[in-house]
Every structure is written in structure tokens, then in C-alpha cells.
Amino acid sequence: GNSVTQMEGPVTLSEEAFLTINCTYTATGYPSLFWYVQYPGEGLQLLLKATKADDKGSNKGFEATYRKETTSFHLEKGSVQVSDSAVYFCALGSQGNLIFGKGTKLSVKP
Amino acid sequence: KAGVTQTPRYLIKTRGQQVTLSCSPISGHRSVSWYQQTPGQGLQFLFEYFSETQRNKGNFPGRFSGRQFSNSRSEMNVSTLELGDSALYLCASSLAGSGNSQETQYFGPGTRLLVL
Numbered sequence: 001g002n003s004v005t006q007m008e009g010p011v012t013l014s015e016e017a018f019l020t021i022n023c024t025y026t027a028t029g030y031p032s033l034f035w036y037v038q039y040p041g042e043g044l045q046l047l048l049k050a051t052k053a054d055d056k057g058s059n060k061g062f063e064a065t066y067r068k069e070t071t072s073f074h075l076e077k078g079s080v081q082v083s084d085s086a087v088y089f090c091a092l093g094s095q096g097n098l099i100f101g102k103g104t105k106l107s108v109k110p
Numbered sequence: 111k112a113g114v115t116q117t118p119r120y121l122i123k124t125r126g127q128q129v130t131l132s133c134s135p136i137s138g139h140r141s142v143s144w145y146q147q148t149p150g151q152g153l154q155f156l157f158e159y160f161s162e163t164q165r166n167k168g169n170f171p172g173r174f175s176g177r178q179f180s181n182s183r184s185e186m187n188v189s190t191l192e193l194g195d196s197a198l199y200l201c202a203s204s205l206a207g208s209g210n211s212q213e214t215q216y217f218g219p220g221t222r223l224l225v226l
Contacts (some may be wrong), residue, residue: 032212043114043200043217051212089153097143098165098202098215100153 002027005103006090006101013080013108017058021075021104023090030092032074033057033066039086039104080108087091112137114203114218116148122224128189131221135182135203142167142184143215144176156199159184160206188223196225 005096025033032051036044048057055069062077073090085108090101092110115134123129135142143166145158151226157169159178176186182203199222202215 034214036217041219043116043219044202045217046214049214051213093212095166097155097158097168098145098153099155102152 002031002092002094002099004090004092004099006088006102006104008102008104010105010107013106015082015108015110016079017108018082019075019077019084019106021088021090021106022095023073023075023101025090026094027071027072027092027094030068033064034091034093034098035062035064035073035075035099036091037086038089044089051097080106082108082110084108114137114201114216116199116201116218116221118221119219120222120224124226125191125192125193127191128187129191129223130185130187131199131201131223133184133186133201133203133218135201136216139205139216140182142178142182142205143202143204144184144186145200145202146170146187147200147220148196151165151202156186173226191225193225196223198222 003026006080034049035047037047048059050057050066056065064075089103091098117132141160143158158166162178173189178184198220200220201218204213204215
């Protein structure tokens with residue numbers, strides 16, 4: 001069946017460091033891929049998405065490219081801020097529901 | 111536009127009781143999905159409702175049920191609560207839901223349920 005695997009944290013970075021959170025998926029067909037972010041005590045917010053191969057989603061300095069050949073959708077940001085501290089979830093759209101990875105907790109230190 | 115709202119935000123129940131959670135989707139959205147979030151299992155899909163009909167269902171026991179009203183508001187019910195039901199329950203809305211796998215789901219803040 002469909003599944004998502006993402007690197008588990010926690011990930012601790014200094015402000016202005018480069019961020020990569022790996023995400024790979026297994027799916028039949030051509031699913032849409034999403035990154036959601038969850039701040040403490042809150043629900044999930046869509047960060048970015050890509051709906052077909054080679055699409056690049058971007059938002060707030062974060063980027064991810066839908067790579068069909070490597071079944072990956074890695075999240076990157078060139079320079080993280082303290083305010084980026086949160087839990088990041090990679091997700092796959094499948095028949096109307098989302099299949100999530102386990103989440104990666106990011107802590108950014110000043 | 112107002113976002114997805116969920117009530118109550120926090121609940122404490124004891125084993126054996128039942129609980130009802132409520133979700134109001136974004137105006138115009140007809141699909142409502144429910145997810146359970148726990149530290150051990152992560153985020154798991156419970157069910158999706160569209161136009162008052164359950165369209166998809168995850169792998170949860172029959173103690174978990176839901177419904178949707180004509181105004182798209184949705185409720186989920188858990189009967190005979192168990193300790194393992196302690197979780198954050200998230201509701202998400204979208205325009206067409208499983209009718210379009212590319213569609214973004216918008217999440218509410220969740221209801222945190224603690225079962226003692």
C-alpha cells in the first residue's frame with residue numbers, strides 16, 4: 001500500500017543553517033505530495049505541495065521537488081530561523097485522505 | 111474566510127464513557143476528514159464525509175463513528191472509551207475531498223482528549 005517515510009528527529013540547527021528533511025514515498029499511480037507544519041499546541045498548516053513529477057513547491061523560503069525517479073520529496077530551506085521551530089510532516093494524497101510520515105521535530109537555536 | 115473550527119479544544123473523560131467532538135469546516139467546503147494523532151502511531155486517517163455520506167474509512171474499530179450535517183458540519187463519536195483513545199483529534203476540510211487527490215486539506219486546531 002501507499003506509505004511515507006521521513007527522517008526522524010529531532011533535528012537541532014543554529015539560526016541561518018541549511019535545512020534538509022528527507023522524505024520518500026511508496027505509491028501506486030501519481031499521488032500529490034505535501035509538507036505540513038505543526039507549531040506547538042496547534043493543528044497542521046500546509047507549507048507547500050506538488051501535484052506532479054518535477055513540480056517544485058515553495059513557500060516562506062522552504063522548497064521541495066517531486067522526484068518520481070527517486071520517489072522523494074525532500075524539504076529544504078537555505079537559512080532557518082528560530083521561528084521555524086516546529087514539527088514537519090511529509091504527506092501523500094491518496095484517494096481523498098492523507099498518509100503522513102511520522103514527523104520531524106526541528107529546533108532552531110539562536 | 112474563517113478557518114476550520116473544532117470544539118471543544120480539551121476534554122477529559124474516563125474509561126467506558128463516550129465522547130462527541132465537533133468540527134465546522136471552512137465555508138463552502140463539503141468534505142470533512144478526521145485524523146487521530148498520537149505520539150506512538152502518528153497521524154492516522156479515521157474517516158471522510160462528503161455531502162452527509164461517509165466516503166472513506168480508515169482502519170479503526172466500530173467504536174469510532176461520525177456523521178455530517180447538511181451544513182457540512184461534522185461530528186465524530188467515540189463510544190466505550192479506552193485509555194489508548196487519548197489523542198489529538200484533528201479535523202480537516204476541503205472542497206471536494208476524495209474527489210480530487212490534489213486538493214489541499216485545511217486543518218483545525220484539534221481536540222485534545224485525555225482518557226483516565
